[in-house]
Every structure is written in structure tokens, then in C-alpha cells.
Amino acid sequence: MSKLYMVGGLIAAVVAGAQFLNMRAQPTVVGAGSGITEAARRDAVSLVAKGDPAMEAARAKARAGVDGFLALAARPPAGASKFAVKLAVRDGEMVEYFWISGFVNQGQFYVGLLDNTPRMVKTVKQGQAMTFRRDDIVDWMYVERGAMKGNFTACALLSKESPAEREKFMKTYRLTCAG
Numbered sequence: 023m024s025k026l027y028m029v030g031g032l033i034a035a036v037v038a039g040a041q042f043l044n045m046r047a048q049p050t051v052v053g054a055g056s057g058i059t060e061a062a063r064r065d066a067v068s069l070v071a072k073g074d075p076a077m078e079a080a081r082a083k084a085r086a087g088v089d090g091f092l093a094l095a096a097r098p099p100a101g102a103s104k105f106a107v108k109l110a111v112r113d114g115e116m117v118e119y120f121w122i123s124g125f126v127n128q129g130q131f132y133v134g135l136l137d138n139t140p141r142m143v144k145t146v147k148q149g150q151a152m153t154f155r156r157d158d159i160v161d162w163m164y165v166e167r168g169a170m171k172g173n174f175t176a177c178a179l180l181s182k183e184s185p186a187e188r189e190k191f192m193k194t195y196r197l198t199c200a201g
């Protein structure tokens with residue numbers, strides 16, 4: 023599959039050897055070349071090759087920081103909000119990744135709301151309550167004083183964008199991908 027699909031916000035689905043990354047917003051198809059900033063605004067899905075080194079590194083970085091993130095989410099400092107985690111949802115051979123917001127710790131599990139429009143899997147709906155474990159988290163993010171923190175999968179996608187598009191996205195969402 024060599025097409026770039028942009029239809030949903032920073033999620034990923036494995037289909038025929040590819041991953042779909044859902045970006046958040048209106049369920050609209052955005053043509054290739056529209057850029058990640060427009061894709062994020064429209065909750066678009068981006069196609070990424072399975073095993074993509076930048077995406078694998080992003081997931082590893084997110085997993086390495088998940089305990090600190092969960093501790094911060096449990097007791098948010100002043101100015102920190104919009105805590106969300108990204109999870110994989112499987113539907114047969116299909117896998118799609120979704121942001122889960124408003125999550126709370128329930129002992130060994132967490133419960134939150136699916137925050138994207140499903141594009142590939144048919145077993146979940148936007149707004150549905152989702153139960154998950156710490157080990158299910160593949161990415162995380164929050165906003166602190168207007169700046170986006172985490173969202174390592176967005177940084178992986180940005181590594182494939184033009185310098186102008188990277189700058190536009192990072193300025194729009196006040197995201198820093200260094201480090």
C-alpha cells in the first residue's frame with residue numbers, strides 16, 4: 023500500500039504492512055501534501071510503514087517516560103491539562119491507534135474515553151469508555167501552559183515533513199521534539 027491516507031488524528035492501524043496514524047478532528051479525506059498540521063486539525067489518518075524506525079523510536083521514548091507521565095497525570099501541576107494516552111485497538115487483522123482522554127486510575131487498570139473517530143476498526147466508537155493497562159500505552163501527551171508535551175508519534179511524523187510544515191505544526195501546537 024503506497025497511498026497516503028489522511029482521514030482522521032494521531033492514531034495508527036496496521037493494514038497490509040502499514041500503520042494508520044489518526045490525527046483528530048472532522049472525518050474528512052485530506053490529500054497527500056496537505057501536511058500534518060491540516061491532518062491534525064481534521065483528525066486525519068496518516069499511512070506509515072510497519073516497523074518505521076522513527077515511529078518505533080517514538081514508541082520506545084513514550085514507553086520509557088510513561089511512569090513519570092502517569093504520576094504527573096494523577097497530580098497535575100498548575101497549568102497542566104488535556105492528559106491523553108494512545109492505545110492500539112485490534113479488530114481481526116486490523117489495528118488502529120487512538121487517543122484516550124479523561125482517563126482515571128482504577129487500581130490495575132485505567133478507564134478513559136476514546137477521543138478519535140475510528141476509520142479502520144469497527145469494534146469501537148468515538149466517546150466510548152475504554153479500559154486499559156499501563157503496558158497498553160504506546161504514546162502519551164498533555165498540555166502545559168499552552169505547550170504540548172509528549173506526543174512522540176507526532177514527532178516521528180514530523181521527521182518526514184518539510185522544514186516549513188514541521189515549523190508550522192510545532193508553532194501551532196507549541197510542540198518540542200528535541201531530546
